[in-house]
Amino acid sequence: MLSMLLTSGANSQASGGSLVMTLVMVALWIGVLYLIMIRPQKKQQKEMDQLRNSVKPGDNIMTTGGFYGVVLDVVDDTVIVEFGNNKNCRIPMHKNAIAEVERDEEGSSEE
Secondary structure (H helix, E strand, O other): HHHHHHHHHHHHHHHHHHHHHHHHHHHHHHHHHHHHHHHHHHHHHHHHHHHHHHHOOOEEEEEEEOOEEEEEEEEOOOOEEEEEEOOOEEEEEEEHEEEEEOOHHHHHHHO
């Protein structure tokens, strides 16, 4: 009976040690997943937010729908964009619809 208690005590210590190692491995995997997946996505989102907040009139943009246009006015979270050569095609859009921004530096330096 004594040997049975001693062996069961040794088994519980071994299983306790393996539980700790399992928890350590799970924590390491969570850390690796954070570094590989979540952190770069947050960095990219922060860059896109800065890009959208820096939009000003005269910038050429591409929308998430693939349309190219020129920003005419910026009001809070809304931008008014002119599409194509038709001067009557002006559409208000949310800033989140902007996918790319191309600065028009040549036009501003000549004027």
